Each structure stands twice: as C-alpha cells, then as structure tokens.
Amino acid sequence: MIRLPTPVAVTLVIASALGPFAIPTAQAEPAAKFLFSQKKTPTAGPTRSIGFYSNGCLGGGAQLPADGPHWQAMRLSRNRRFGNPVTIAVIERIAGDAAKTGVWPGLLVGDISQPRGGPMSSGHSSHQIGLDFDVWLRPMPTPRLTAAQRETYPFRSVLKKGTFSVDDRIWNDHYRDLIKITAEQPEVQRIFVHPGIKKKLCETAGRDRGWLAKVRPYYGHYEHFHVRLFCPPGSTTCKPQKAAGSGDGCSKLDWWFNVALQPSPPNAKPPKPKPPLTLAGMPAACRAVLAAPAAGGASGGAMTAAQTTPPPAGALVAKPSPRPRR
Ligand SMILES: [Zn+2]
16 A cells, blocks of 8 residues: 555645745644544543534544434445434434334435544535534435445435426425424424525425424535534533524525526636634644544544545535525
C-alpha cells in the first residue's frame, strides 16, 4: 500500500516552503474532519451532544443496530450510525409507529453521526452532534437487504426527471404519512425536504397542518429526508437552533422555484467555499472528546488512506447561491 501524506505532513511541507516569515495560524491545523473520521469507536462516559449541529461533536454516543424489527441501517461501512441515545430511540419509535399503522414497511436509515460526531470527510455539514439523521425515501424491501447490498443499493429520487415536482408514479400518501409521523415526534425540531416535496405535502395535508411547520424546504433532499432533533432537555453543552416557527410555510415556496432552484447566470461568481473546520474553531470540549479513550477500552482506530485523502474536487458539487438559512 502506498502511504499517502497525512494532512499534518502536507501542512508542514507547505509551511516550510513559505520560509522563515510564515507565521503559523489556526489555518495550519489539519481539518477537523480528518481527525474525527479516523475515530472508529465512541468515547466512554456519559452522553454529551456538544456544540451546534454544524459545529460540534458527540461524547458517549450510542450505535443504532444494523437491523431492527422495522429498520435497516444503510452503507454500514461508513460507520456513521452513532447518535445521542435519544436519537436512536426516536428512530426506533418512528420505524415502529410507521410499521404498526401500515404506513411504511420499514425504514432505510442513512447517516446519523460518526462515533464521536464532528465534521465528516464527505457528505454533510451538519450531523456533528448525534442529533441529525437521514431517512431514505424508499421503503425497506422484502426480503431485507444483505449488508453487501446495502453498500450499493441505489438512492432514488422521488422527483419527476428534469423537474422540481414529485413523480406521482413513485409518490403516494404513505410518503406523506411517514414524514407526518416523524414531524409529530416531540423530540423532532425540524425536517428538511426538497421544495417539490414540501409543495406536495402542502397540497395533500388536508386540515391537520400543524406538523408542516417543522418541514422545511431545502436544496437536495429528494432521495432522503433529514431529521433534526431538539437539544435533549437539561443538556448544558448542546447549542439549540432557532425555533422553526408555527405557520405551515406553504405560501413561501415560490422563491424556491423561481429563484433558488434556477441555474445561476453564466457570469455569476461561484460561492466562495468555506475553509474547513479546525479543532481551534470548534467547542473546546471537542478536543477532549477526540483524545478520550474509547468505550470498552478499545483503540480509537487508525487512519486509513481513504479517510486521509480529501475527496476529488469534482465530488464537491457546487450549490446555488444565495444560500438561505436552514
Ligand atoms: Zn442529513
């Protein structure tokens, strides 16, 4: 195996190339995503969701079992099925309620968080404190998927190809009811779906519309929906997000279709990518989470080449600007 240079080594090489006048700054630190993605196990000790959904970490995380009575966790090799125990309980409850009411045969659960949370080497800006999780917009099939099948089972969009509208050959009221069951869990703070899905929910919700307040339109999210939980009661380390508001949000969708989802003009400046998070820019307690011994005394795990190598530039899909608040 060819050993790839670690981010630290690369940083040192760059720093020395800059000569004696280079002043080390916080930016010289390795990106925190490399440090957190190398940890294979959670820390021992009490659970703490530390910081904000998009800048924080997780101590004492719990793991969602790969299979449950009414769910299967997907892409097991990613090792991202750790969360606050509250999150694990909510997933199990949604899966059970949806199955018992005949709404959904079983959940395909996507990413939750890494064993110690933190930023990931690919895929999400949130999911850092064990209180976010993704649910596929595909029912669990019969027979169940094997572990190997779960690595490659394709994502499937519920939108009609080339449009921002839900494909009625795929979509039915069961999809709506699964999202409704999810929104009605008291621990759920907000849910992100594609604006086309939100529109469909608005059109088909009927008179009972309170739950729609938690369902927010956002880019992407047409193959899965994203669920965010409130900070657990009594947590002193979790930084809450502003309330989702109380209106159903159905009269505010035009901007999404007319502006946000339209292609940028050809001369538009692409949005400047944010510099990656470093430990210096994260809650101080996350340094201790990273250094803490693993639960059960096992090692925190070694870094593999796949985890130390940043994704190729082409893998970073530019998103339209302006970026609204989630
Ligand atoms: Zn997500």
